[in-house]
Amino acid sequence: MLNRKFKIAILCGGPSLERGISLNSARSVCDHLYSDQIDVIPIYFDHRKRPYQISRAQLYSNTPSDFDFKLSETAKPLGENAFHKLLKSADIAFPVMHGLFGEDGEIQTKLEKASVPYIGSDKNACKNCFDKYRANELIKQHGFFALPSTVLKIHEPSKHKQILRDFFSKHNLERAIVKPATGGSSIGVHSVSTVEDAITAARTIFKKRMDTRIVVEPFCKGIEFTVIILENRFGMPVALFPTEIETDYSQNQIFDFRKKYLATRQVIYHCPPRFTDKIIKKIQIQAEQLFKVLGMRDFARFDGWLLPNGNLWFSDFNPISGMEQNSFLFLQSAQIGFSHSDLLHYIARNACKRYNLNFPDIPPKTKSKKQRINIIFGGKTSEKQVSLMTGTNTWLKLRKSSKYEPHPYLLDIDDKTVWRLPYSKTLNHTVEEISEMCKKAKGAEKRLKPLREDILKKLSISEPKGLANKETFAKRTTFYPGHMNEELFIPEKMTIEKFIKNSKYIFIGLHGGIGENGTLQKILEKAKKPFNGSGSYASKLCIDKYKTGLRLQNLEKQGIYVPKKYLGKTDELLKMNKAGLNKFWKKIKYEIESASIIVKPPDDGCSTGIVRMKNPKELAIYLEFIKNRLPAIPKFTLGKEQGNIVEMPTNKPEYLMFEQFIYTDRVRVVKNKLKWQKISGWIEITATVLGKGKNLKAFNPSLTVARNSVLTLEEKFQGGTGVNITPPPQSHVEK
Known part of the structure; x- marks a missing residue:
């Protein structure tokens, strides 16, 4: 059929506690795969594993709670025949569900029974990886180092105390980890110091029905890391640069959900890691071996530890890596020249080859005369990490524009220095990380070049660009999705004055400080440089909540x-x-x-x-x-x-x-039903207004739901956490 789009069914949601993260992954995949040649069909599974066909717009709800209750009231789940028919209408399926149903082999079994091609590891590999105790025992059997562990079962409560006493005694433990056997994203993970604490943690996990089995293991004293593995076109696994995770483990702290999904300085990512080249190679080799041992396909993420004695322990195996905009998957692949789109095309193309499917030949992008927009974000305020999110999202969205050519710039924490950023440096999760990477980039490149070339050779990609042959890259006029299209260059340092002078149009992605108090706006007005947002007078007024009031x-x-x-x-x-x-x-x-x-x-x-x-x-x-x-x-x-x-x-x-303090009505979503307790008639909303002068348009407001008295940073910006109902339900709020 002429002009037929290649169709990919994106499977997201599911019953696990990671379903909110699944939505984040799904919209990221949708953003970077959807094109004139590729259509995506989002299929959402509710907490009872019932499938719904949803629109791409619905993917942009913050959490499943935002629309679960709407689906239950306004839509019907797909029956088995309708579900299979919808799957069959797609060329290939892409499961992006994390945890139960998505990574335990269940959805893979359904797809295999329906003879639907899909991206990712098969049901057997998923089963090998999903249960942390069984995976640990499996890698031991194949000669890989692993810490000891034991299991508590929900139906054997009388045995728990003795099992824990024996385990603590046998291994002389001063600290242990208690976690669901099939959990993820550190949900339900407890760090304990005594048998009594371990019993309490186990009871909590079982009481909340997080799992029917619990793994107990020694707390690992070492350096935490995570590594992405891609399968090349010959079916061979290739490990990318690992990411070292630096965080505080004192006082029973762990790398928990908040640290994973909220950008703060409580955790620092080093990619590439501060390990020796020998250790990096060792991690890559063992990761590639384990990928084969576990029978995995296409891509995966392994978490592990470098112990003080040099041993490596791979503690967690994820068949479906998180795919948020700045996830480890995209951060690590960017270090070798992949954009988000390049990487997803690479993975999808290799999966299609397995099924003898013709993945579309995407017409190459050509350099055209677009309006250059310099996006500035970062700064020194307490809102700098949110500014980084704003700037990164704006940059990635505008990259698909036929009119604009966006370029990312970081305002350093001194509010004076600006860095022009390459793709590879833009995806770190805090302003401080990017600043440090920029300052060290020149010296680090000599070391990284041979390591990068080795990875590219294994991936069977023979056209690295940028630093190796910058002149050739600059002269290129065509760019092919699925290949290495991102220029690798040393970040360029400049003053903010030079940044302004060299910019024709500036998109301000700064929050707080000079970006919102009128200072930068006034400078740009004087320099007659076009910029987004309000002018200096309104900015100066609105940043001050007291004066605005x-x-x-x-x-x-x-x-x-x-x-x-x-x-x-x-x-x-x-x-x-x-x-x-x-x-x-x-x-x-x-x-x-x-x-x-x-x-x-x-x-x-x-x-x-x-x-x-x-x-x-x-x-x-x-x-x-x-x-x-x-x-x-x-x-x-x-x-x-x-x-x-x-x-x-x-x-x-x-x-x-x-x-x-304004008392508001109490709004909750419980078991897919909206619960509204009348208290004062007030509710908290947020609304966007777009336009200029008298030509203004207000978008549909969002009803923001706070668990406690104040809407928290987590509820506003932490992936899969907040509830924002857009638009507010007309049953309670007049249109």
């Missing part, structure tokens, strides 16, 4: 209400003793007419430093964190209401704003 006063007739606020000078508050704070607390309670008060810096965003308080004692604790410039307030420090870590400002704020 004053500007919006007395508009009740127009339906605009502003909570009462009070501004306190931080230095004066820090000087107050207990009696002084008590007096101040009484004063602000009277001034803003509220017993429960929200405290926040007036010019920071992204939930930075925002806390609900009920007494002066909590204010005193909060001020200690401000005084000592501590990066975060641990959860429950300020009482039970503070159920999450509160990220604090990077610099001491000049003022603190005290504001009425």
Whole structure:
């Protein structure tokens, strides 16, 4: 059939606790595979494994909860015949479900029974990898080093204490890990120091029905790493540059869900790792061997540890690696010249070859006269990691534009230095990581070049570009998806003044500081450089929540209400003793007419430093964190209401704003049903307005659902966590 698109069915969702991450992976795959030649068919499985055909737009819900209840009310799951017919309409399926149903071999079994070609490892390989205890025993049998482990079963509670006592005693343990045998993303993983703690952790896992089997193993004292393995066109596995994971393991901390999916300085990724070349080679060789031992196909991610004695322990095997925009899969592949699209085309093309399918020959991209846009993000504010997310997403989206040619630039944490970034340096997960990589890039390249060439040779790709033959790359006019299309160059350092001078159009992706307070806008206005967003006057006003509140006063007739606020000078508050704070607390309670008060810096965003308080004692604790410039307030420090870590400002704020706490209706999604408890009639929303002057358009608002008193950083930006219902349900909110 002429002009027929090649169709890929994207399978996402599922019953596991990682289903939110699956959505993130699905939309990333969709973003980078969908084209004029390739169509994608998203199929979503709910928590009962019932399939629904959903639109590509629905993939952009933040978590399954955002639309699960809508599906249950407005759509019917596909019956078995309809499901098989839909699968058969696609040329190949791509499961991107993590955990149960997606990585345990079940969906692979369904696809094989229906004779549907699919990308990824087969059912037997998935079964080999999925159960952590069985996988550990399997690699031992094949002569690979592994730590000892034992299993607790849900139906044998009377044996748990003795099993744990024997295990702790036999291995002389001072610390152990207790985790679901088939879990992922560190969900349900506990670090314990005693048998009693291990019993408590096991009971918690079983009580929450996370699993029916629990693995207990010694805490590994070493350096954590993760490595991506790709299968080349000859069916041979090729390990990429591993990523070293640097984090604090003291006080029973682990590399947990928050550290994995929320960009903070609690974890640092080093890719390539700070290991010797010999250790890197050793990791790659063993990973490639294990890929074959486990019978895997197409791609995978292995997690492991480098022990002090030089041993390697591969502790976790993931048949379906996470595929978020800056995931390890894309971060590691970018180091050798793959873009997101290049990599996914490479994986899909090799999988199609296995089934004798003709993957489409994508017409090469040609250099054309597009409008260059320089995207700047980063900076030194507490919102810099969110700025990195904004900048990266904008850059990746605009890369598919037929009109614009986006280029990423990092504003360093001094707010003065700017780096022009290559693809390979843009995907690190924090501003600080990218800054360090840029500063060390020139010296690191001599070491990395031969290691990169070795990987490319194994992948059977013979056209590395950029640093090796920069002149040739610059002269190229065609770029082929599935090949090495990204120029590898040393990041270019410049002043912010030079960046502005050399830019024809600037997209501001900065949050807070000079990017939102009117400073950069005023400079660009003076230089007559076009930029996105509001001008300097509106920016300067809107960044200050106190001044914005004053500007919006007395508009009740127009339906605009502003909570009462009070501004306190931080230095004066820090000087107050207990009696002084008590007096101040009484004063602000009277001034803003509220017993429960929200405290926040007036010019920071992204939930930075925002806390609900009920007494002066909590204010005193909060001020200690401000005084000592501590990066975060641990959860429950300020009482039970503070159920999450509160990220604090990077610099001491000049003022603190005290504001009425607004009681909202309690909204929850429970078992695919929307639960709405009427309290005040107020709800929290977020809305986007697009346009200029009088030509403005407001998009559908999102109803934001906070678990506790304050919408947290996690709920706003952590993958698979927050609930944003868009648009709000008309059953409760008028259109």
